[in-house]
Amino acid sequence: MLDRVLRFFITLFLAIAGGALLDLASPLLTLYISTEILKMDMGAIKITMASLLCILLGAILGGLIGFFLSPYLIRRLKKFSIWVETQLGKMPIHDVIAGAIGLSIGLIIANLLGYSFAKIPVVGDYIPVIFSIVFGYLGIHVTIKKREELAGLFDFIPRFMKELSRAREAKNQADKTGGNQPVAGVPAGGKAPAADKLYKLLDTSVIIDGRIADICDTGFIEGTLLIPVFVLEELQHIADSADVLKRTRGRRGLDILQRIRQGTKVKVEITNVDFDDIAEVDSKLVRLGQQVGGKIITNDFNLNKVAQLRGVPVLNINELSNAVKPVVIPGETMRVTVVKSGKEPGQGVAYLDDGTMIVIENGHRHMNETIQVEVTSALQTAAGRMIFAKPAHV
Numbered sequence: 001m002l003d004r005v006l007r008f009f010i011t012l013f014l015a016i017a018g019g020a021l022l023d024l025a026s027p028l029l030t031l032y033i034s035t036e037i038l039k040m041d042m043g044a045i046k047i048t049m050a051s052l053l054c055i056l057l058g059a060i061l062g063g064l065i066g067f068f069l070s071p072y073l074i075r076r077l078k079k080f081s082i083w084v085e086t087q088l089g090k091m092p093i094h095d096v097i098a099g100a101i102g103l104s105i106g107l108i109i110a111n112l113l114g115y116s117f118a119k120i121p122v123v124g125d126y127i128p129v130i131f132s133i134v135f136g137y138l139g140i141h142v143t144i145k146k147r148e149e150l151a152g153l154f155d156f157i158p159r160f161m162k163e164l165s166r167a168r169e170a171k172n173q174a175d176k177t178g179g180n181q182p183v184a185g186v187p188a189g190g191k192a193p194a195a196d197k198l199y200k201l202l203d204t205s206v207i208i209d210g211r212i213a214d215i216c217d218t219g220f221i222e223g224t225l226l227i228p229v230f231v232l233e234e235l236q237h238i239a240d241s242a243d244v245l246k247r248t249r250g251r252r253g254l255d256i257l258q259r260i261r262q263g264t265k266v267k268v269e270i271t272n273v274d275f276d277d278i279a280e281v282d283s284k285l286v287r288l289g290q291q292v293g294g295k296i297i298t299n300d301f302n303l304n305k306v307a308q309l310r311g312v313p314v315l316n317i318n319e320l321s322n323a324v325k326p327v328v329i330p331g332e333t334m335r336v337t338v339v340k341s342g343k344e345p346g347q348g349v350a351y352l353d354d355g356t357m358i359v360i361e362n363g364h365r366h367m368n369e370t371i372q373v374e375v376t377s378a379l380q381t382a383a384g385r386m387i388f389a390k391p392a393h394v
Contacts, residue, residue, distance in 0.1 A: 006074050011066035018062020019055040090276040098143045106139025107132055198223025199294030200315070203285055204234050206298050208253040211317055216266045224267045225260065228288055230274050232257075234281050286310050322385055325354055328375050333392050337370045338363050352387075361390040 091099075113135075114128025200223055206212050215221060235257070239250030261268045273291070275284045282303045289296050289312040296307050299317040307314045328334075336350035341364050348363020350373075360366075360373055373389040 003071075003074055006077070007067070007070040010070040010073055011063050014066030014069075015059045015063035018065070019059035022054045022058025022061070092275065094147065095144050095277075098147045099140045102139035102141070102143030103136050104139070105143070106135035106137070109139075110135035199226040199292045200224070201226050201228070201285055201289055201292075201294050201296045202231065203296060203298045203300060203303060204231055204238070204253065204281065205300045205303075206317055207231070207235065207256050208238075208249050209299055209317060210252065210256050211321070212297060213256050213259050215317075215320070216260055217263070219265050221266050223294075224269055226269050226271055226288075226292065226294060227257065228274070228285065229270065229272050230281055230284050232270070282306065286312050289313075321354075322380065325356060325385060328378055328387055330375050330377055332375045333372055334375070334389075335370055335372055336360075336389075338366045338368065341367070356385050356387060358387045358389055361388070363391065366391065 110128065110131035114131045117127040117131075118124045120127065200221060202212065202225060216225070235250055235253045237250070238246050239254060241247050241250065260266070271288070273288060275287055278284050278287060282300070283306075285296060285303070286307050288294075289307065290310065295313040295315055296303070297315045297317065298304060298307075304314050304316050336352070336358055338348040338350050338360060340349045341347065342349050342359050346362050346364050348360040348366060350358045350360060350363070352358065358373065361376070363371075363373075372392040374392040375387060375389050377388045379386045379388070
């Protein structure tokens with residue numbers, strides 16, 4: 001039924017267009033029909049036989065073309081509509097809404113500017129069309145890219161509505177209890193207030209690292225651990241890798257996740273939110289952090305910097321590890337075992353239990369010996385901490 005309706009309108013449109021176009025050729029036909037054989041007076045409208053013949057002939061030709069061409073045009077129109085529906089389906093709904101708003105704003109601006117330039121001779125009729133295309137595209141592009149910042153301008157509205165709702169509920173509760181006010185800090189009815197979830201997002205590297213499970217066991221992590229499905233898919237892809245090392249790391253990550261879900265004090269949620277327009281997992285994680293207002297837990301240095309630049313708070317496991325290591329003071333002594341040579345001649349290298357490297361001056365001659373060393377200095381780097389020492393004099 002829809003195909004018949006579309007075919008009728010396409011045929012009608014081309015018939016009208018054919019009649020209008022061929023009517024433009026009527027002055028050429030008057031070269032051969034020099035007198036007005038037929039003139040129809042309808043008020044101010046006068047139609048000559050030449051014009052009437054051109055309109056009828058053009059309408060017939062346009063209608064025939066439209067009738068036979070309409071099936072092809074309908075097929076192309078259906079394919080185009082399916083393509084548009086697929087692309088819109090891949091986009092998050094907030095991007096679609098932002099794009100529609102941006103398009104409306106762009107067309108309004110284009111209409112206002114186009115009206116000012118429409119009176120220019122020759123090109124004046126085409127300038128509004130160009131403005132509509134350019135400003136429509138800019139409106140879509142800018143609003144989608146700046147969606148988070150634009151939405152931030154209206155953050156006060158949800159907070160205002162939330163506070164208004166709380167005040168209304170408190171008033172209703174007070175009316176039910178006869179005007180008795182609840183004790184400070186304890187909500188009326190004895191129910192604990194609903195706390196924000198305080199989402200913490202885990203990336204692939206910190207899951208494979210494994211230390212996050214120990215931190216969760218201590219209870220230092222507050223809120224809810226949010227694990228996106230695209231992170232799980234990346235872990236599964238690593239676990240299915242042909243490379244033995246990658247496969248081991250991927251399986252370790254899955255085991256760590258299972259341990260966190262079953263044996264820690266932190267609530268874990270799996271979200272199916274994905275962003276088909278973004279290929280990189282780290283970029284998807286940053287976008288999700290912006291949406292839920294959560295913090296990303298990672299030990300990836302590059303992800304740390306990118307997330308901070310885009311306004312997403314980051315909890316770096318390596319920084320936490322460095323912060324809780326024991327502080328050493330120059331002049332302090334300790335017993336260590338020299339396990340290998342250093343980069344410089346005569347140097348020896350030892351390690352503390354937490355993995356901190358100690359570079360010992362003239363320590364090579366004490367290879368594989370446990371000796372007393374005196375700390376001379378300590379160096380803090382992005383990769384960790386390094387201690388410099390020398391053999392203590394007995």
